[in-house]
Each structure stands twice: as structure tokens, then as C-alpha cells.
Amino acid sequence: MGTILYSSCSFSWRYHQQIVPSNNLLAHSALENGISRAKVAACSGESGLVVEEVEKGSGFMNRRSVLVSGTSLISSAILGSAREGLAVVKQGLLAGRIPGLSEPDEQGWRTYRRPDEKSGGHGVGWSPIIPYAFSVPQDWEEVPVSIADLGGTEIDLRFASSKEGRIFVIVAPVLRFADGLGENAKIELIGPPEKVIDAFGPEVIGENVEGKVISMNVAEHSGRTYYQYELEPPHALITATAAGNRLYLFNVTASGLQWKRHYSDLKRISDSFRVV
Template sequence: MGTAVFTTSCCFSLSRMQRLRTRAFCSRAARGDEERDGVGTLGRRPALVSGLSLASGVLMGFTGDGVAAVKQGLLAGRIPGLSDPDENGWRTYRRPDEKSGGHGVGWSPIIPYTFKVPQGWEEVPVSIADLGGTEIDLRFANSQQGRLFVIVAPVLRFSADLGDDVKIEQVGSPEKVINAFGPEVIGENVEGKVLSMEEADYSGRKYYQFELEPPHVLITATAAGNRLYLFGVTANGLQWKRHYKDLKQIAQSFRVV
């Protein structure tokens, strides 16, 4: 009899402890969601050198097109945005105005962006559980040529004094920008990896363009509204060798409209 009572009591205690632990975990997760949505960012990351709030190695989020589709089955507001192919077989993607993006409560509408890809590139589902959190707005991939991603991060992570119509020049110089977010994208220090660094102007908006190696990645950065836009194109060694020209053209086609 004593043994039975003791066993029942222990099970009750363990069950109650599990409930308490679950509540604590959910509470911590909720606080984490609030921080990612911008709550308290001034206290956490007031300076540019803090970098983007991304999981290390955004490039590593691609574990294979099929695997990614299975692991990231939940998708917020995925709406096709690809045009029909032009005479050269290239298609233009424009972020649909109706796309929710899964960026959480408190986000203002995202200014649309566009880019071009050859025939055969398709959108890869992204969820809030994706590496990089809620700031990964879009992924595209072609199993033979490479992959791309779009990161949309609030400039509030860098400074509270930039206002609501930010230009990339206000965020910092090309050197400052790549040193700030480069390690967050490739998962390691960018020192000695930046092969080229250029500036371009389109319709009055400045874009910073970088090529890094290794890993093989092309990055285009700009700012609009109250956000920093980061467009990355990456590939493995063989894809890079065979399709570098197309990958470069994809990277240079990015525009915020």
C-alpha cells in the first residue's frame, strides 16, 4: 500500500513539474517572438556593428530543395509573383502586395522588390521556423544552378535615428555594411573573403554589391522605408563555375520598387 501511494505521488509531482516546465518554455518563446518583432530592440542592438538578427549561416538553411519543402511546409501568404518568360527565357519576380510574409505583429507593409531569374527557378517555402527567423522573406532555388534568398530587416536594429525613409548610405559605407552583416550570412568572419565591392544607382536608389568567396555568394544590399533589404545568390563550386554569368545577372537585377 505504501509503495502504491508513493508511486502515485511521484507521478503527480512529475506531471506537475512537466506542466511548469512547458509553461516556462512557452513564456520564453513568446518573449523571443516579441524581440524578433522589434520589441525592445533599442535596448538590445542600438548600433550597426551589432549586425542583423539572423541565425548564423543563412546560407546553410538550404538542406536541399525537397528537404526544405518538407521541413518548411508552413508558409505565410505564399502567392506566385513570377512573370511569363521573356524572349531570353528569363522571368521577373515581383513581391505581391498581398503577401503577408510572416513577419509578425507590428510590421508595416513591405515595399515590393523585383529580380530576374532564368527559366526553371522556383520559390522554396519559408516558415518562421526557418534559419534566420522572421527576417527571411523569400527563397528561390534551381537544383542545377543555385539558390537565392531575400532578407528584410528593420533598420531599428542599427539605429533609432534613421527615420522612416532610410537610404543605404545612412546605414553605413559598403565596408561597414558588409562587415556588419557578412558574418551573419555566411556564418564566419568576412575578412579576406570579399573579392569585390561596388556601388550602383538605379532610379535614385543606391545599391551595394559584394562578391564573397568562400563560400560562393553574391550579395546586393539596399534600404527603403524603414527596412534594410539583403539579396543573396549562392551556389556550390560546380554550379558557380558553370553558371557564374547567370548568377551575377540575377544578383544585379535586384530592385526595390
């Protein structure tokens, strides 16, 4: 006879190239054929689990560590079947990032629209985030956002392509930068393009933008004004606008080689940003 105790800790494993949160297992089985066995499954990043077994018998102790697949351990030890495992994965996707990408068009580009159901940015006294949209080539994918990132909790979204570059979207309260803008702020009321990039550029690149802005443009779409900037170095395209009581900063950045090879795609991505 034995007893099983379960505890949990957090680890990540990959399913269809997305990080999906799941649970780990700590199991203790007492007194089996005169031998006390303890198995501990500890988190081991994204690569799987390390299972450590300690056997105590007549005056000896043996420790074994085995690297096993996180998928198989979850399916057999916790979930009991592959079908239940897939159900938990689907729940994880729904509970975390909600996909917002369309199918590719005839040119292989997809449109991301921030889902209405996506959580975040609903602080006390602030209206819900107005959805935004942009287009990317089909090899770009959404990646997890960390509160330790540059921009902290105000980074609402990240995208990346190993071939072309990176994207992130900052959504910040306008009251951090200007008073009396009301509940329907306009970028023009915050200031002209020069003032806005001086104030918000460091939010994006992490340093003063003086001497780095090589172009500034003003565009209007559906009655909303967008300020567009190109910085170098670092290689960055920034689009700024305001909606509701928030400022939106859309940043497309790349390495020197990516910038040289894929500038036209990066510029098209930057120009496609809209608050909808």
C-alpha cells in the first residue's frame, strides 16, 4: 500500500512553436516492497523535466537523474491520456495569448488585429484598449511579453521573425505626458512630431533620441493622425498615435543586416499600423 501526494510548480513546453504554461509533478510513494521511493519532477525550462529518484533501503541511498519529455510525463502521469493533454493545451492557449492573426493573403501577408477579449490594460479609471491592427509577412509570429522587458507592463504585444526583425507595441496612459486631454486624446494635442519623439523615443529605444532621427512624417487615416519616424542607430521605425486616453507606440526594429536586406518589408509593416 502506498500514498501519492501531488504538488505543482510552473514550467513551459512548446506546442506548435508556442510557449504554453502547464504544471509539473511532485510525487511521493511511501513503502513499496520495503523500499522507500521518492520521485521529484523539477522544472527544467523549456526542454522538459528532470526526474530525480531517491531510493532508501537497507543502509544505502541511490540517486538517479533522468531527463524525460515534458509531453510524455504530463500525458501519462498527470493527464492519463494524450487526448486529455491536448485539451489542457487548448485551455492554456485560451487562458493566455488569444490569437489575432488572419490567414495569409495572396501575397503571403497576414493581418494582426488585437482581439477584443484580450486582457491587460484595464487599470482603474482607464477605458479598455481600443484595438489596433497591422500587417506582417506570414513567417512573423507573436511572442510572449515579459514585464521585465524595456517598457515594462506597458508593452502590450511582441512579434518577431528570425529572418527580418522584431515588433513591439507600447500602450501608455496619455496623462503620464500631458494633462487635460480628456477621454478622446489626439496626438496633435500632445505636441508636434519633434516634441513627441523627444518625449517618447526613450520609451522605445531606451536612450536619448538626439541625433538619431533621420526622418519624420505625418500621415492621416480615417481622421486619425499618425507620426512616423525612422531612427538610426538603432535601426527602428516608430509610429505614434493617440486614441481614447492612451498613447500608442508601434516599433519595428532590426539588426544591421536585417535592415539592409528587408527594409522594404519593415517599412510596409510600420506604415500598416492603425488604431481601429
